[in-house]
Amino acid sequence: xxxxxxxxxxxxxxxxxxxxxxxxxxxxxxxxxxxxxxxxxxxxxxxxxxxxxxxxxxxxxxxxxxxxxxxxxxxxxxxxxxxxxxxxxxxxxxxxxxxxxxxxxxxxxxxxxxxxxxxxxxxxxxxxxxxxxxxxxxxxxxxxxxxxxxxxxxxxxxxxxxxxxxxxxxxxxxxxxxxxxxxxxxxxxxxxxxxxxxxxxxxxxxxxxxxxxxxxxxxxxxxxxxxxxxxxxxxxxxxxxxxxxxxxxxxxxxxxxxxxxxxxxxxxxxxxxxxxxxxxxxxxxxxxxxxxxxxxxxxxxxxxxxxxxxxxxxxxxxxxxxxxxxxxxxxxxxxxxxxxxxxxxxxxxxxxxxxxxxxxxxxxxxxxxxxxxxxxxxxxxxxxxxxxxxxxxxxxxxxxxxxxxxxxxxxxxxxxxxxxxxxxxxxxxxxxxxxxxxxxxx
Amino acid sequence: xxxxxxxxxxxxxxxxxxxxxxxxxxxxxxxxxxxxxxxxxxxxxxxxxxxxxxxxxxxxxxxxxxxxxxxxxxxxxxxxxxxxxxxxxxxxxxxxxxxxxxxxxxxxxxxxxxxxxxxxxxxxxxxxxxxxxxxxxxxxxxxxxxxxxxxxxxxxxxxxxxxxxxxxxxxxxxxxxxxxxxxxxxxxxxxxxxxxxxxxxxxxxxxxxxxxxxxxxxxxxxxxxxxxxxxxxxxxxxxxxxxxxxxxxxxxxxxxxxxxxxxxxxxxxxxxxxxxxxxxxxxxxxxxxxxxxxxxxxxxxx
Numbered sequence: 193x194x195x196x197x198x199x200x201x202x203x204x205x206x207x208x209x210x211x212x213x214x215x216x217x218x219x220x221x222x223x224x225x226x227x228x229x230x231x232x233x234x235x236x237x238x239x240x241x242x243x244x245x246x247x248x249x250x251x252x253x254x255x256x257x258x259x260x261x262x263x264x265x266x267x268x269x270x271x272x273x274x275x276x277x278x279x280x281x282x283x284x285x286x287x288x289x290x291x292x293x294x295x296x297x298x299x300x301x302x303x304x305x306x307x308x309x310x311x312x313x314x315x316x317x318x319x320x321x322x323x324x325x326x327x328x329x330x331x332x333x334x335x336x337x338x339x340x341x342x343x344x345x346x347x348x349x350x351x352x353x354x355x356x357x358x359x360x361x362x363x364x365x366x367x368x369x370x371x372x373x374x375x376x377x378x379x380x381x382x383x384x385x386x387x388x389x390x391x392x393x394x395x396x397x398x399x400x401x402x403x404x405x406x407x408x409x410x411x412x413x414x415x416x417x418x419x420x421x422x423x424x425x426x427x428x429x430x431x432x433x434x435x436x437x438x439x440x441x442x443x444x445x446x447x448x449x450x451x452x453x454x455x456x457x458x459x460x461x462x463x464x465x466x467x468x469x470x471x472x473x474x475x476x477x478x479x480x481x482x483x484x485x486x487x488x489x490x491x492x493x494x495x496x497x498x499x500x501x502x503x504x505x506x507x508x509x510x511x512x513x514x515x516x517x518x519x520x521x522x523x524x525x526x527x528x529x530x531x532x533x534x535x536x537x538x539x540x541x542x543x544x545x546x547x548x549x550x551x552x553x554x555x556x557x558x559x560x561x562x563x564x565x566x567x568x569x570x571x572x573x574x575x576x577x578x579x580x581x582x583x584x585x586x587x588x589x590x591x592x593x594x595x596x597x598x599x600x601x602x603x604x605x606x607x608x609x610x611x612x613x614x615x616x617x618x619x620x621x622x623x624x625x626x627x628x629x630x631x632x633x634x
Numbered sequence: 635x636x637x638x639x640x641x642x643x644x645x646x647x648x649x650x651x652x653x654x655x656x657x658x659x660x661x662x663x664x665x666x667x668x669x670x671x672x673x674x675x676x677x678x679x680x681x682x683x684x685x686x687x688x689x690x691x692x693x694x695x696x697x698x699x700x701x702x703x704x705x706x707x708x709x710x711x712x713x714x715x716x717x718x719x720x721x722x723x724x725x726x727x728x729x730x731x732x733x734x735x736x737x738x739x740x741x742x743x744x745x746x747x748x749x750x751x752x753x754x755x756x757x758x759x760x761x762x763x764x765x766x767x768x769x770x771x772x773x774x775x776x777x778x779x780x781x782x783x784x785x786x787x788x789x790x791x792x793x794x795x796x797x798x799x800x801x802x803x804x805x806x807x808x809x810x811x812x813x814x815x816x817x818x819x820x821x822x823x824x825x826x827x828x829x830x831x832x833x834x835x836x837x838x839x840x841x842x843x844x845x846x847x848x849x850x851x852x853x854x855x856x857x858x859x860x861x862x863x864x865x866x867x868x869x870x871x872x873x874x875x876x877x878x879x880x881x882x883x884x885x886x887x888x889x890x891x892x893x894x895x896x897x898x899x900x901x902x903x904x905x906x907x908x909x910x911x912x913x914x915x916x917x918x919x920x921x922x923x924x925x926x927x928x929x930x931x932x933x934x935x936x
Binding site for chain 2: 238240243268270271272290454472473475476477479506542
């Protein structure tokens with residue numbers, strides 16, 4: 193009997209070795225196709241994007257200009273967020289990233305430092321004039337290279353319940369000083385109502401507020417990164433919100449929760465510091481209060497200033513894995529500068545375009561449905577967008593954002609010191625940069 | 635409450651029925667502590683399911699404003715919206731999930747049965763080593779393998795294909811482990827020996843004698859693997875870029891994460907999640923009768 197057993201084992205071992213060999217052989221032929229001189233003839237590109245309705249916009253290209261140039265683009269719809277950056281980097285590691293990717297501005301340095309997106313300055317450099325300087329600068333990272341074409345932006349604004357402001361006798365704050373006064377006045381008149389909340393879940397919101405105050409979190413000098421998350425401007429912003437939370441003038445619960453939706457919908461929170469895309473969020477979060485909100489510029493740090501930060505926004509980048517960079521760059525430029533494309537993007541996808549001329553185009557003559565009471569919504573929005581302060585992102589925004597959530601989450605819950613939370617954020621970000629092998633000057 | 639009260643008169647709640655030292659109880663007593671614990675456990679498990687079912691009936695404006703467990707009026711609208719989303723891509727996802735889960739679980743179960751039986755019945759050099767490696771595999775969460783598996787399949791040019799999701803899920807260390815334990819317990823060595831005496835080939839003994847004895851165990855492996863694949867997120871997320879090949883888990887995420895300027899489609903996601911649970915429930919109800927676990931049922935957790 194042992195003989196039979198032995199034979200059985202040997203046979204199965206032989207089979208599995210054969211399978212393994214087959215797999216290696218397969219792998220060997222898989223990695224050998226490398227045709228880089230495909231400049232003429234039809235080209236087909238893949239595009240990872242999360243924008244809803246993007247396939248319809250891309251259809252315009254495939255049937256129009258793309259057909260002429262023999263460049264066909266296929267949309268592969270993805271989920272947005274940090275996970276997509278990881279997915280792109282993983283695919284890039286295997287040399288399999290798509291030709292085009294949608295990337296949020298703060299993710300670009302990460303993609304650039306991993307050599308995942310290509311410099312397309314020679315192909316799209318002319319598009320610079322179509323965008324505000326502060327927007328364009330986010331895609332160059334302050335270098336001569338251009339790593340993406342801006343698609344949409346999220347200039348920050350102040351949203352408030354017009355009817356309830358009247359009811360409580362409040363005026364719309366134009367400075368942060370007045371904002372704090374308004375919060376206190378409201379607390380006095382209606383102790384159960386909050387002006388707004390400080391959300392420790394939304395790192396992007398805090399980053400935008402710091403940006404408005406003049407913070408530049410990541411900068412480079414020579415080959416070294418400089419991290420200034422705890423600079424004076426950011427400390428000012430952290431202290432301002434920390435004090436409001438501490439004295440109980442505003443709420444300390446996170447945004448984008450069912451409880452927050454309810455608070456907005458029932459008038460328990462009557463204002464929201466947000467960005468141009470707020471109407472979409474309000475439509476689902478507070479459906480019963482449609483037509484009762486109004487938009488105003490963000491409060492300023494001093495009466496004479498007129499700046500805003502940005503929260504959100506994304507760009508179209510060409511990957512280094514693409515074998516047709518020129519064709520991909522051509523499409524990226526068309527998508528974000530062509531009038532028809534931008535109108536379609538606004539209509540099909542509801543984005544707010546980065547291109548300055550598109551911000552006042554036909555698609556934006558009527559206000560969003562939710563804000564039908566404010567006919568000049570988009571004229572005002574375009575004026576505000578022009579005042580966007582430049583932003584400075586680094587290669588590990590995700591780490592800074594995660595520590596923000598932890599440190600500020602704790603501080604907001606305990607109503608403790610926000611400035612020391614900011615220091616934690618600074619220290620962790622610097623430590624991570626060093627660990628990743630970047631040179632950091634202190 | 636009367637029956638609960640009866641149990642209090644017994645010796646102590648929680649003792650095994652039939653071991654009472656005093657006069658034998660007239661009625662079957664209910665052990666209070668285990669019953670309450672199980673009831674709490676059931677509530678804990680069923681509440682979220684109830685939430686999904688009820689939330690699926692709410693329209694967008696009702697979702698966050700009405701009482702949590704008050705049914706809404708929007709189910710038909712939610713359903714038709716989900717149907718219409720990107721020309722019914724949801725059903726494509728559902729089909730993909732079914733394909734991955736059915737085929738993957740079947741293949742995985744057969745691989746497990748073969749290898750489990752071999753490990754339990756044959757003595758060969760390296761057997762213990764293989765088994766130890768397998769145990770290590772059981773302890774390793776499959777999540778951390780997803781990225782290496784992606785890089786491996788990328789070398790073979792198989793990413794973004796149905797195979798890329800199926801292949802890595804065919805070998806389940808846990809399934810092999812279960813099959814080995816079950817084969818050792820359910821297939822007596824004497825029976826195998828008797829088969830050999832009668833001149834049956836090893837293959838014949840396995841298919842005709844051992845396999846029928848292993849069926850209940852294999853049903854368990856199938857179910858576990860089916861549920862694991864159906865619920866798997868990271869592997870298909872990393873492997874696939876074409877949303878026509880997404881399973882439900884990855885597909886629904888694209889409805890939630892549409893970028894900052896587009897609100898998440900909560901009602902569609904909840905309705906989609908609700909519909910995605912139905913096949914699992916149906917599967918369990920149908921397969922339950924093949925599933926007499928006895929010795930495994932206590933030791934096994936998903």
